Amino acid sequence: MSDIDTEQLIEEQVYKAFTRVLEGEERKEGVHISNLKYDCLRMGYYSLTRERRYDLEGMLRMGFGTLIHEFELAPNSQHEKPLDEDLNEDGWRGIYGTPDEYWQGIVIDKKTTTNPPDKSMRHHHRKQVEMYGAILDDLGYSPIGGAIVYIDLSTPQIIVKDFPLGDVDFDAIREEIIDKKTTLDMCLEVDSPPERNISFLCQYCDFVKQCFWDDVEDDIDG
């Protein structure tokens, strides 16, 4: 047997391979719907200003998620295109967003996970789809429903949570989008995060350390 730790070697190679997959993702500058979907806007602020660091498990989840997004789930759907096709370079009122798929009036969003929701979909996942719906409506489409496709990598299994968009108040959603964007722009300009909105989401938040450590650092710096 050689001294080479095969497991570690392979883990490092896998990590590097998925790093390349993630780096290959084109991402437009600016504020995206994904920065605005949470009730905690501070999370959106951090996702725009802080680098995420993943361990191997997180990297695998993100990498598989990116690869799965390449596949079209619904036949002949508009795949990662509806908003971008119609938006000019400044986005929809300065905001970018790309629904994963738009098919026969249904806004489809895919989520890879190892912890799928057992009963209803997650609030911020639904909100993201409602936001896409409100923008599509403004652009002259006629969105009628949303579907969140949870791809559970642990089992594996696919769980679809669908819901109608007919009763959603798109005007209120559009107002929420613009309000959040305005607040986020102000915070980005002065380089200061928005208020915390502490909830159960904090335990899953990628930025929990920065969120609570930044204030401590400021106190230390005096």
Ligand code: SF4
């Ligand atoms: S840790 Fe909680 S309060 Fe802080 S950014 Fe994340 S979700 Fe918001």
